[in-house]
Amino acid sequence: MNSEPHPWVVIMAGGVGSRFWPASRAARPKQLADLFGQGPMLRMTSERLLPVAPLERQLVVTGEILSQAVADALPGIQPENILAEPVGRNTAAAVGWAALHIAERDPDAVLAVVPADQYIADIPAYQETARRAVAAAREQDAIVTLGIPPTRPETGYGYIERGAEISDGVFDVGAFREKPDRETALGYLADGGFLWNAGMFFMPASLAIRELERFEPELLAGLRSLFGDAARPAAEVYPSLKSISIDYAVMERTDRVRVIPGSFGWSDVGSWEALYDHRGERSSFQAGDVIEIDGAGNVLSAEGGLVAVVGVSDLVVVHTPDATLVVPRTESQRVREVVDRLRADEQEELL
Amino acid sequence: MNSEPHPWVVIMAGGVGSRFWPASRAARPKQLADLFGQGPMLRMTSERLLPVAPLERQLVVTGEILSQAVADALPGIQPENILAEPVGRNTAAAVGWAALHIAERDPDAVLAVVPADQYIADIPAYQETARRAVAAAREQDAIVTLGIPPTRPETGYGYIERGAEISDGVFDVGAFREKPDRETALGYLADGGFLWNAGMFFMPASLAIRELERFEPELLAGLRSLFGDAARPAAEVYPSLKSISIDYAVMERTDRVRVIPGSFGWSDVGSWEALYDHRGERSSFQAGDVIEIDGAGNVLSAEGGLVAVVGVSDLVVVHTPDATLVVPRTESQRVREVVDRLRADEQEELL
Numbered sequence: 001m002n003s004e005p006h007p008w009v010v011i012m013a014g015g016v017g018s019r020f021w022p023a024s025r026a027a028r029p030k031q032l033a034d035l036f037g038q039g040p041m042l043r044m045t046s047e048r049l050l051p052v053a054p055l056e057r058q059l060v061v062t063g064e065i066l067s068q069a070v071a072d073a074l075p076g077i078q079p080e081n082i083l084a085e086p087v088g089r090n091t092a093a094a095v096g097w098a099a100l101h102i103a104e105r106d107p108d109a110v111l112a113v114v115p116a117d118q119y120i121a122d123i124p125a126y127q128e129t130a131r132r133a134v135a136a137a138r139e140q141d142a143i144v145t146l147g148i149p150p151t152r153p154e155t156g157y158g159y160i161e162r163g164a165e166i167s168d169g170v171f172d173v174g175a176f177r178e179k180p181d182r183e184t185a186l187g188y189l190a191d192g193g194f195l196w197n198a199g200m201f202f203m204p205a206s207l208a209i210r211e212l213e214r215f216e217p218e219l220l221a222g223l224r225s226l227f228g229d230a231a232r233p234a235a236e237v238y239p240s241l242k243s244i245s246i247d248y249a250v251m252e253r254t255d256r257v258r259v260i261p262g263s264f265g266w267s268d269v270g271s272w273e274a275l276y277d278h279r280g281e282r283s284s285f286q287a288g289d290v291i292e293i294d295g296a297g298n299v300l301s302a303e304g305g306l307v308a309v310v311g312v313s314d315l316v317v318v319h320t321p322d323a324t325l326v327v328p329r330t331e332s333q334r335v336r337e338v339v340d341r342l343r344a345d346e347q348e349e350l351l
Numbered sequence: 352m353n354s355e356p357h358p359w360v361v362i363m364a365g366g367v368g369s370r371f372w373p374a375s376r377a378a379r380p381k382q383l384a385d386l387f388g389q390g391p392m393l394r395m396t397s398e399r400l401l402p403v404a405p406l407e408r409q410l411v412v413t414g415e416i417l418s419q420a421v422a423d424a425l426p427g428i429q430p431e432n433i434l435a436e437p438v439g440r441n442t443a444a445a446v447g448w449a450a451l452h453i454a455e456r457d458p459d460a461v462l463a464v465v466p467a468d469q470y471i472a473d474i475p476a477y478q479e480t481a482r483r484a485v486a487a488a489r490e491q492d493a494i495v496t497l498g499i500p501p502t503r504p505e506t507g508y509g510y511i512e513r514g515a516e517i518s519d520g521v522f523d524v525g526a527f528r529e530k531p532d533r534e535t536a537l538g539y540l541a542d543g544g545f546l547w548n549a550g551m552f553f554m555p556a557s558l559a560i561r562e563l564e565r566f567e568p569e570l571l572a573g574l575r576s577l578f579g580d581a582a583r584p585a586a587e588v589y590p591s592l593k594s595i596s597i598d599y600a601v602m603e604r605t606d607r608v609r610v611i612p613g614s615f616g617w618s619d620v621g622s623w624e625a626l627y628d629h630r631g632e633r634s635s636f637q638a639g640d641v642i643e644i645d646g647a648g649n650v651l652s653a654e655g656g657l658v659a660v661v662g663v664s665d666l667v668v669v670h671t672p673d674a675t676l677v678v679p680r681t682e683s684q685r686v687r688e689v690v691d692r693l694r695a696d697e698q699e700e701l702l
Contacts, residue, residue: 022659293688305673306701308373308689311682315663317675322656324670326677331662337644338659350657 007134007202008109009053010098013042013062013070013116014088018339018351019271022323023303026351031116032069034303035275037287040073042116048123052112052130059083059102060116061094086235092216092249093241096223099208104227109205110138113246118198119278121265129262133202136170136258143203143211143251144170147195147259148266153185156270158197158247160259173257176247195259198266201251211250216242219249272316272332275299288319299329323350358485358553359460360404361449364393364413364421364467365439369690369702370622373674374654377702382467383420385654386626388638391424393467399474403463403481410434410453411467412445437586443567443600444592447574450559455578460556461489464597469549470629472616480613484553487521487609494554494562494602495521498546498610499617504536507621509548509598511610524608527598546610549617552602562601567593570600623667623683626650639670650680674701 013031017024024033031042038044046058055074059081062070067084071077083097095113102109112130120126133144147160158179163172176197180188188194212220219242225232251257267274276299279285284292288302290309297314300307304321316332318325327334342350364382368375375384382393389395397409406425410432413421418435422428434448446464453460463481471477484495498511509530514523527548531539539545563571570593576583602608618625627650630636635643639653641660648665651658655672667683669676678685693701 022657291689291692293685293692302675305671305675306373306698308674308676308692310676310678310685310688312666312677312679315677317677319670319675320656321672323659324653324656324668324675325659325661326663326666326668327661328663334644334661337661338642341642341644341659347657 004131004135004138005108005110006053006057007112008102008106008205009046009049009058010095010102010111010113011042011045011058011060011116012091012094012113013060013066014085014094015115015117016063016088019333019335021335021339022320022325022350023301023318027065028069029066030269032066032073035269035287035301036119036278037301041119041269042070042073045114045116045118046074046077048120048126049112049114049130051127052134056081059098061085061098063088084234086238088243089238089241090243091246092212092219092244093223093238095208095246096212096216096220097226099205099212100223100227103205103209107206110134110202111205111208112200112202114200115268117269118200119265119267119269121267121278123264125262126264126266129260129264130200130202132169133200133260136167136260137202137204137207140166140170140258141204141207142256142258143201143207143254144258144260145173145201145251146198146266147261148198149261149263150185150189150194150196153182153189154196155179155182155185157268159188159194160197162193162195162259162261166258169260171259171261173259176252195261196266197247198268201246207256208250211254211256215253216244216249218242219244272299272301272318272327272335273329275301276329297329299332355482355486355489356459356461357404357408358463359453359457359556360397360400360409361446361453361462361464362393362396362409362411362467363442363445363464364411364417365436365445366466366468367414367439370684370686372686372690373671373676373701374652374669378416379420380417381620383417383424386620386638386652387470387629388652392470392620393421393424396465396467396469397425397428399471399477400463400465400481402478403485407432410449412436412449414439435585437589439594440589440592441594442597443563443570443595444574444589446559446597447563447567447571448577450556450563451574451578454556454560458557461485461553462556462559463551463553465551466619468620469551470616470618470620472618472629474615476613477615477617480611480615481551481553483520484551484611487518487611488553488555488558491517491521491609492555492558493607493609494552494558494605495609495611496524496552496602497549498522498612499549500612500614501536501540501545501547504533504540505547506530506533506536508619510539510545511548513544513546513610513612517609520611522610522612524610527603546612547617548598549619552597558607559601562605562607566604567595567600569593570595623650623652623669623678623686624680626652627680648680650683 064084159177161174163174283296284298415435510528512525514525634647635649
């Protein structure tokens with residue numbers, strides 16, 4: 001039915017972070033954690049894109065120390081489809097490396113660049129939107145982002161100001177907007193012309209390379225030196241690369257960017273509290289082996305064991321075999337204080 | 352200094368129970384759980400009595416399925432000092448078996464019978480009281496119990512009504528009283544003549560045997576058949592033994608019972624909430640590897656891992672590698688509801 005060639009999926013899995021301690025650790029950051037009791041988020045991301053691009057067309061860019069865990073999380077992935085960065089150099093380098101790598105194998109490739117650690121509730125709607133974005137990127141030789149119609153005055157996301165409609169459901173981008181304050185966010189929400197920047201973008205590999213060449217020639221030259229007969233090792237090249245996001249490097253400078261609005265229950269799952277939005281019909285969010293008696297408003301997560309709560313409300317309770325966290329749901333960002341304490345106490349094995 | 356021969360300690364470790372789930376399990380009941388982060392309660396009990404009786408004079412009566420765990424908890428104990436009951440038959444059988452066993456080895460032995468799962472804060476005071484009880488039991492050929500001067504109108508304990516002073520600090524027993532209602536308990540507290548029954552008693556082995564012979568001759572005959580040239584195996588004898596407590600069988604019937612009042616920070620540690628009394632200088636009870644930030648009134652217990660709590664109060668939080676419990680401190684007896692649920696769900700591995 002769909003005669004379009006498959007795109008190449010590039011899953012950005014370099015993230016570190018401690019907002020999901022103890023489920024996430026240095027050696028197993030959020031994208032490798034099993035926050036929903038449905039396997040690592042990376043695997044959820046890969047699987048929901050399988051109808052868009054088969055596993056042999058999915059690349060993961062990650063850190064060297066995570067590459068084995070990435071391979072374990074994605075059974076069947078080819079080793080050459082894991083690009084292991086010796087050090088993190090932000091997203092422009094990651095996208096550029098993946099684009100060059102894929103362009104070598106398929107010069108006409110269209111890339112679908114997605115973060116490894118987002119949640120999507122309505123997977124069929126998402127897949128349909130992704131297919132439209134691939135087609136638009138190819139047909140218009142454009143960088144197509146997905147924009148989420150906001151449902152609340154969120155101050156934790158960047159926004160995209162929608163411009164004129166260029167083709168059916170595909171809009172020009174007026175501007176990218178930084179995370180707003182609450183008043184500004186309320187204005188965006190009321191205006192209706194602003195979308196959440198979901199950090200997913202679709203573009204021909206050749207365009208990605210061209211725009212990087214144009215805006216960050218030195219970065220691209222560094223990445224190019226990883227290829228060819230006189231290829232230099234990544235460990236030698238990477239540390240000297242400029243650390244800049246793909247947003248700053250390309251998206252906010254190029255005139256070839258478009259946005260497709262799409263509602264598919266997207267969430268970047270930024271904190272334990274955010275999981276509460278994914279509780280479905282229940283009065284609490286539950287993942288893993290959970291017994292909840294006479295409770296509500298909780299976020300309950302069990303991995304490698306059981307969480308049993310009785311008569312408590314509005315708590316985050318997370319069990320892992322070697323650590324348990326309890327914090328009020330609305331203060332879940334205070335997990336950082338625990339991580340800071342562990343660091344101060346040099347309890348490295350728990351970080 | 353002390354020319355008295357050592358007594359023989361009999362540690363009653365047959366208990367089962369689920370009030371300390373998930374720290375206690377069927378295969379590791381309370382007496383084998385590490386509730387204080389100081390090792391199994393059984394070991395704490397044995398160690399605090401070492402100055403009274405060396406390990407070779409300490410016997411443990413326990414269930415057959417626990418006997419290996421008992422041996423593991425008490426490194427150095429001789430295998431013949433663990434009496435493994437094939438089935439539980441209450442405390443009269445356990446005391447009788449131990450008394451016969453010890454009398455064979457030492458006919459003049461004085462027994463110190465103590466539960467394995469109590470907590471004592473002031474160990475020197477306890478040891479001194481125990482020595483006095485041993486001496487009184489020997490000199491007066493009596494069954495000497497320890498009575499704790501009550502500090503609150505506790506309805507969860509039995510009481511001992513003190514009678515006339517027989518010798519220095521040793522009193523006759525007026526009566527044993529069942530667990531009272533609150534009004535009665537308030538009366539006991541005001542009266543000053545009532546003591547908590549701590550379930551610890553001291554007596555010559557020969558007297559224990561004599562009194563059992565007098566009040567429960569069939570039970571004693573059954574126990575005697577475990578010894579001698581035609582000894583029958585415990586697995587054959589035990590199931591037919593009468594199940595009766597030593598209190599009903601002997602203490603409440605004999606005219607040879609005495610009580611020594613003693614204050615040494617005794618607690619039978621009946622619930623997670625009870626541990627709160629042992630928080631010392633802290634605002635929360637903590638055992639094991641605990642991080643508590645901005646919290647108070649909690650009972651925090653970690654075994655094989657870390658408990659981290661932020662901004663929560665008046666909770667019980669227990670971490671074990673395969674299960675975590677969270678319940679309000681004043682509702683900690685509701686752990687039973689979790690255990691019931693596990694039983695209904697046939698999650699035997701967590702029971």
